[in-house]
Amino acid sequence: MKTSNIVFIAKSLDGFIAGPNGELDWLELVPNPEHHDMGYTALMERVDALVMGRTTFETVCAFDCDWPYSKPVFVLSTTLKEVGDEYKDKVELVNGDLKEVLEQIHRKGFKQLYIDGGTTIQSFLKEDLIDELILSTIPVLLGGGSPLFGELQGYMQFEHLKSEVFLNAITQDSYRRKRG
Secondary structure, eight states, rough: OOOOEEEEEETTTTEEOOOOTTTOOGGSSSSSSSSTTHHHHHHHHSSSSSEEHHHHHHHHHSSSSOOOOSSEEEEESSSSSOOGGGTTTTEEEEOOOOOHHHHHHHHHHOOOEEESHHHHHHHHHHHTTOEEEEEEEEOOOOOOEEEEEOOOOOOOOOOEEEEEEEEEEEEEEEEEEEEO
């Protein structure tokens, strides 16, 4: 089976995924009374596991809810040495060269991966390891914060697959990496 690394993330109009102090409240500025998931369930049906960075993991752990993932989660961190007992059967810590980390995850049978977290996404892009981008744009300017994209070695071209509008306000664009 072919492997695939997929980004599914929301960003502000000015390209930030968190506010200047890590705020995420802006993600809920558009009323969503029916709790439309904007493709999240479909994505989770496609993927085998998640790969996220330490900051994203810690952010999710701080949410006032049960662990939100039914799939295995691999947390990339060079500083985190263990996770709390409540996460031991849900999370595996990994670190090292991204290509080696991916080989290790693939050997465990996980081929379709959801890549999450700003620094993690940027690292995967620097190594040209992202195959698909699904970007939801919330109509707000944050003026600063954590950027989705960082510096790259050169151009990376993507093919536009589709655009959708949710809640009459949020645009979601899907892209596939053009290679060779």
